[in-house]
Amino acid sequence: MNDTVALAEAALARTSAPRLRLGDPVDLGGSARSQVLRCRVDVGERAGDGAGAGDGAADGLPSTVIVKRFLSDDGAFVRETAGLDLCPGTPDLLAQDAENRLIVMSDLGDLPTLADLLLGDDHDAAWDGALTWARALGRTTGSTRGRVDEARSRLAAAEPWDADADLRTGLDRLLDALPSTDDGQERRAAIEAELAAARHLSTPGDAAVVSPTDTCPDNAVLGPDGWRFLDLEGTEVQHAAFVAAYALLPFATCWCVFDPPPGLTDQLLAELTAGLAEHAPDVVAAPGWDTAVRQACAIYLVVVTGWLWKSTMAGRELVGPAGRSPSYRQLMVSRWRWGALNLRADLPALSAAFGDAAAWALDTWGPGVEPTGYRAFR
Structure with a gap:
């Protein structure tokens, strides 16, 4: 020290x-x-x-x-x-x-985080805080469009993330959770084709923004002047749809993952999109914007399956702090179930695989892995 x-x-x-x-x-x-x-x-x-x-x-x-x-x-x-x-x-x-x-x-001081609000006892403070967080995140990332080239130059010194490798590993693990059938190869091919259709997100063009990427509830603090974002060691140039995925899922790669109440994620996405629109109206007005956001969610779900597989299979109890996070199995079931319900229109083969994986998990691990809601909304 x-x-x-x-x-x-x-x-x-x-x-x-x-x-x-x-x-x-x-x-x-x-x-x-x-x-x-x-x-x-x-x-x-x-x-x-x-x-x-x-x-x-x-x-x-x-x-x-x-x-x-x-x-x-x-x-x-x-x-x-x-x-x-x-x-x-x-x-x-x-x-x-x-x-x-x-x-x-x-030093921003000891300010409440979005995780504190979601895991607290004040429903209205949590709901309103989440919405203002989403608007601030959209505004913050949208405002960086003019600095994308500078960011790429500076980030060239950092080893790039091999997203394709993580995606392949995640798909392998997801398929491990499915029962063996005669059409296994056909099923894999159908899912791979759907994920290939999302590869356009890796070359974002005018939709590129500079994002902290790890925009989890515990990495945002609420001060007198609004939300401020911490822990930027994952900063990357990426398609704005990946930022929006943190609102729709919500919180794509985080430990603070419980089932949100009805209507919240739709409002979160609307607020984040409005924040982005202040600087990137052409991006959010593009005909494929909503599809791109769901494709980004799908990529995150597959990648996270690979990242958390060993801990999930081992039955580790805590993803994050004790008393404030789900178990790995609860988180994974929540993610698979979300994918099954929300990706049917754009990625039907992947959606079906998520549904089968969630059913397998509940049958294998029992009702103790049923996801629960955020404390503030119970």
Whole structure:
């Protein structure tokens, strides 16, 4: 921790505030890939010195900052710095150290997340918060259209995501959950043809935006000026339909996944689309927009099946924090059931496979894997 603080001070010294010193670091958890600290800001020769040292807030500087150090992933550092620079509605990037994969950013404080609202007791606050989150996400990503080329240039230094490989693995695992039949090869071919029809999303053209990608409920905080988005280490240039999929599914790759109440996701998609339309009206007005969003959802569902397969088969109880997340099996059944109900018109073969997988899971694992709703809407 002391080494990280020293590196952060050195990074700040190379900016316009060379006399900033950091003290009282608090570990905010991070992950296996990163260390995240909140540090008090002082001004002076050394944090805590008497004469010449003082609270940064008194000098018009922030009283605390967030320091994030990536421990093993050069690409995550590249993506997060690009996202902080290019996406509005995110913390301010104050300093960076590429050699040590470290960034210093503004501290937004201890604000409620969308996950807090959805898992709380206030129905109206959760419903209204989710809708304003969706509008803010659409507005934020839509506003980046003019910076797509810059983002691609900067992200070239990060190893690209092999989406095709993850899609193949996910399809293999989905088919593993289906009963063996004589028409197995025909069924696979039909699903592959439907997924191939969605490949246009990988070359988004004018529909490209810069997105944090991991726009989960716990990565959005609600402050006095509205929603702000955190954790940008997955920043990517992608088709806007993949952003919209987070509203329709909802929350495509997240741990905070419960069954939404009727009507919520339709309103979420409408709000996100309206936010996008402020900057990209041509994208959301295109005849194939609704189909593209459902295709993006289908891709996420297949990919997530592969990502979570081992933990799901092992029956791991918690996808996220204890008491705040479903089990892996509950999440997977919820996702498969969603695909079965919502993809019939555009991807009928894949929809049928999701339905059969959900039926197999309930028959194999029992009623204990039935998905439940968000606490705020029960």
